[in-house]
Amino acid sequence: MSRIVRYGLALIFLLLVLMPLYVLIVTSFKAGSDIGVASQWNLPENWTTASWAKAWTSLQPSFVRTFQLAIPVAVISSVIGAANGFVLSRWRFPGADVVFTLILFGMFIPYQAVMIPLREIVTTIGIPPGIPTLVFVHCVYGIPICTLIFRNYYATTVPEELVEAAWVDGAGLLRTFARIILPISAPAFVVTVIWQFTSAWNDYLFAIFLSSTRNGPITIALNALAGAQSPDYAASMAGALITSLPTLLVYVLLGRWFIGGLMAGSVKG
Structure with a gap:
């Protein structure tokens, strides 16, 4: 029963x-x-399928731009997070815990609280508006969560004897990371790549502040398609489905490794 x-x-x-x-x-x-x-x-x-054709015509330029945003963000922030996680888990330098805490603090800063100063910073630095600015911002904001995931993965899953053996063989920190650690980091990379790809693809707040419909990602174009004076509901629905397809495919293709990657860094291996 x-x-x-x-x-x-x-x-x-x-x-x-x-x-x-x-x-x-x-x-x-x-x-x-x-x-x-x-x-x-x-x-x-x-x-x-007329609404699908209309939606695709409207979204196609930004669809391509969003791939140019999400893929670099996923790769760059994951590699930086892997390097940070390895150093913070295996190199116990003075103040390592303080550095780790300060990095994690970035996870708790609301986007809304820093939006105006962030726009001033990227303008002062001179990063081109649109996709380059969004890549920079998402990579910076992705570092804390990627660092946390990789640090936990390396601290609980990668045997310390493996790292010590590499050092005994004469490998330095960078060589150990590149030759020994990265090849066995696939589970953690799956988690961070999925997380960062979907975060960058679905972002609207950063996009609306730091780009426009001419140079921004697909979320802005979808909002423009759905927010017209006389909205075409069929085209809006088709646009929403087109927008969600890449993230759906990412989860379908990598989803079975996602939970495994999360669990790999949760317990002692």
Whole structure:
């Protein structure tokens, strides 16, 4: 009986989650005359992909730019986090715990609190507006979480004897990191790459402050598509699905390693 109740509750929650997705998908294939509050649950009377074509035409330039943002952010911040995590887990220099605490402090600074000074900083530094600015900002803000994940992974999973053996063989800190540590860091890299890719891809707050529809990512273009004076709901729904596809694919392709990567740094191996 208890199993039936659990399965019943799980089915109810699944339906609640899938209901908005159903409306999103069927609306994206409807013509304008089919869209309305009363008919939102109905299947399209005439299936059409015109809204998908319109959404893609509007989003395509920013779609490419968002890849130019998310991929460098995921790679750069993960590599920096790996280097920080290795040093902070294996090189116990004076003040290491203080440095680690200060790095983690960056995780708790609200974006809204630093938005105006951050814009002044990137303007003073002279970073080109748009994607280059967003790459810089997301890499900086991604360092704390990447450092935490890699530090925990190296401290709990990588055997200390492995590092000591490399040092006995004459490998220095950088060579040990490049030749020994990086090749066995795939689980942690999966976690940080997924985290940083989705964070950069879905970001709107940084994008709206530090870029525009002409040089910004897809979230700004999607907002412009959906926020017109006379919004095209079918095109907006299609645009939302197009925008979500890359992050969905990332989770589908790498998701089975994501939980394993998180758990790898949670317990002593």
